[in-house]
Amino acid sequence: MAWIARLAVLLLALPGTAPADHARFEPLSFTAVSARDFWLLGTAPCRRGRCTAIRRTTDGGRTFAAVHAPALPTSGNTPELRFADRLDGFAFVPWRGLFYATHDGGASWRRVSLGRVLGFATGAGRVFVATSRSLESSPISRDGWVSRPLPFTTDGSPVGLTAQHSRLWVLGTRAGNRPSSLDELARSTDAGRTFATAAGPCVPGLGGELAPTRSAVVWAVCPTGMSAGAWRSTNGGTTFSPVRTPALVNSAQIAPASVTTAVLVRGVGGRLLRTTDAGETWHSPRTPGRATAVLWVGFTDARVGSALVQTGYDASAKTEVTALWRTIDGGATWSTIRIGWPQPR
Numbered sequence: 001m002a003w004i005a006r007l008a009v010l011l012l013a014l015p016g017t018a019p020a021d022h023a024r025f026e027p028l029s030f031t032a033v034s035a036r037d038f039w040l041l042g043t044a045p046c047r048r049g050r051c052t053a054i055r056r057t058t059d060g061g062r063t064f065a066a067v068h069a070p071a072l073p074t075s076g077n078t079p080e081l082r083f084a085d086r087l088d089g090f091a092f093v094p095w096r097g098l099f100y101a102t103h104d105g106g107a108s109w110r111r112v113s114l115g116r117v118l119g120f121a122t123g124a125g126r127v128f129v130a131t132s133r134s135l136e137s138s139p140i141s142r143d144g145w146v147s148r149p150l151p152f153t154t155d156g157s158p159v160g161l162t163a164q165h166s167r168l169w170v171l172g173t174r175a176g177n178r179p180s181s182l183d184e185l186a187r188s189t190d191a192g193r194t195f196a197t198a199a200g201p202c203v204p205g206l207g208g209e210l211a212p213t214r215s216a217v218v219w220a221v222c223p224t225g226m227s228a229g230a231w232r233s234t235n236g237g238t239t240f241s242p243v244r245t246p247a248l249v250n251s252a253q254i255a256p257a258s259v260t261t262a263v264l265v266r267g268v269g270g271r272l273l274r275t276t277d278a279g280e281t282w283h284s285p286r287t288p289g290r291a292t293a294v295l296w297v298g299f300t301d302a303r304v305g306s307a308l309v310q311t312g313y314d315a316s317a318k319t320e321v322t323a324l325w326r327t328i329d330g331g332a333t334w335s336t337i338r339i340g341w342p343q344p345r
Contacts, residue, residue: 025053025339026322027308029081030296031089035304036060039067039106040324040339041081041091043074050074050319054081054106061326061337067106072098078295084122084140092117092129099129101143112143119161123168124191130161130170137192151186151195158207166191167212169237173204183208183222187237201231201240209253210237217259219243223250228267230254232279243279255297255331257305263331265294270309272297274331286333288325295322303330306337 025044032038037058044053052074054067070091072079077096083089089106092099097116100109119130122140129136132154138145150159153175160171168188185200202208202222211219220231220240228248231240249267256262264273264282270291273282291309299305307325314321325334 024314024319025055026319027055027324027339028078028295028322030298030306030308030324031082032300032306033083033085035300035328037086038300038306039081039083039089040064041069041079042322043319052079055339056106061324061339064339068108069106070100070109070111072100080120082120082122084127088140090120090127092120094118103141103143110143112145114145118159119170121161121163121168123163124166126191128161128163128168128192130159132156132159135170135192148192151188151197152184155205157205160202160208160210162210162212163191164212164214167236168192168195169210169212169218170195171200171202171208171210185237198238200237201233206250211254211256211262212237213256213259215259217256219254219256219262221248221252221254223252225250228252230264230279245279245282246273253294253297255299255305257299257330258302261302261330263297263299263305263307265297270294270311272307272331272334276330285327285331288334288336291323299331304328305331307334 027040027042029041039056041054043050052069052072054069055064056067057064077093079093081091087105089102099112099114101112102109114129114136115131121128126137127140134147135150136145136147154172155175157173162169170186174184183200183202183204186195186197188195201220203224206223208222216236218233218237222229228250230243230245232243233240251267253265260278261276270293272285274285275282293310295308297307305327309323310320311323312321324337326337327334
């Protein structure tokens, strides 16, 4: 019977096969520093049921390796992973005081006490974290945190924080400003040292997401309570104009690939829509199958993008089945990336 055991070992080594526990790795968060270097944070089976796990690729998704993960909860708010470069990364749980940093590529993680994390961004060689009262920042390559007040006092509702190079945007609701029809948007061009504040595009108290491109164009999606709307700025966020879209729900997302091209998630089912004319028209891209929901979508550059999509439910594992979709043509076509069995590192 020894040949049976030997055959089993050989089968596990064949391409396209993997031990069952890796096949049940479910990604929850995606982060990339280039088209070839990206990480997935998710959960995998362990002795306690399911534990936090990280997979990394350096060849665009052809092979993956396991990376040590910090101890994050596997229920409640979805944890997020963000790497600024190959060595410096951050893992956290939004709306909770759980924040970890690594400066050795994930070999070790250190917990940092910053308070409840309401927003996160990196730019100009620094990492920024918004809490309900302060804007925390540190050099990306080390833990040297400095605290300063937010550019406006918030009422405790969601805060959107976005950075690109030395530009920084803080979107939220000013305390005592609920009767207003618009949120507050603070803009900085010097990595958060000074801000100019004006009305934002979103509804007070409900939050929103800003997505800047490499020029002065900033896309936005804002929940309204019953639905959502998309907006676009061509002057760095000073003013916004509505983008004509199909009906959106509160969980809608928008991911720009350039100043004119973006992918939209309506928040209804798992359908993607794409525009190449700044939102004048929208069309369905080619996808590898149907999805029940899109957890996240974003672009690394004008051509390469990724999406985490739910494709079903695994009753035996009692967990959603999540897949990684990838595009290399600006969102026109998407394919599935198989998260292969990680080799020890």
